[in-house]
Amino acid sequence: MMRRANVQKNNSEIKEIWDIPALLAKVPKLGAVIDLTNTARYYDPAELVKAGVIHKKILMPGRIIPPENKVQEFFQAVDEFLGKNRDHLLGVHCTHGLNRTGYMVCRFMRDRLGIPAKDAIKKFERARGYQIERENYIADLLGKEPPPPDVGKETEIKAVATRRDYAYVSPLQNDDDYYYTQSHDRYNRNNRSKETRRRGDRRPEKSSDRERSRQRKEAYDYRYDY
16 A cells, blocks of 8 residues: 555565555455555555545554554444444555554454453464564563563564465565664663763763764654654
8 A cells, every 4th residue: 555656666576556446346345445554655545435445544553552542432433434334345444454454453352342462462462473563562462561662672573474475565664774773872872961960970061962862853753653
């Protein structure tokens, strides 16, 4: 569902473009799409609407546990669609269709369908072919105290054993690497600042330091973790 111009135009190795027309041809019973990305840059929802597919946008930051109001908005959208369209399919996606998508689908299975969280996670991962890799999402689903967001970790997509024949390489991997680098620097910088304050050390801040700090803060923000 990516735009060729933005992602795949200059990649000669790509022989088949997975765009909205390809999606509609592959899934003719698709009745609605819930988009959990925190951006509108990936595709034009009007293409879906024109084809008679409902499009629901829920802006949702990545890496952090989805706010409860977003979860309830998702539940309401799913309930409304399934209540009227039992013979059509509902598609859900985020950037990789894995972490935010997995969390929300598993929350629905757990809270609405009464499926134990552990079983819901297994069902989703088996169907998706890859494991949910955000440990804070898994912990929250299981009712455990979640660890901090994965600020210092790269996205590592692991295939489920029964689906190893599926190969997946995100065309946005470079973006993920960039945001990871920025967030990792920010995480380490904050830790160093805390240590400096504990020791009582002070040093004059140069204008170049302030500019670099400003640029780094602008370069990474959870609100823009697509």
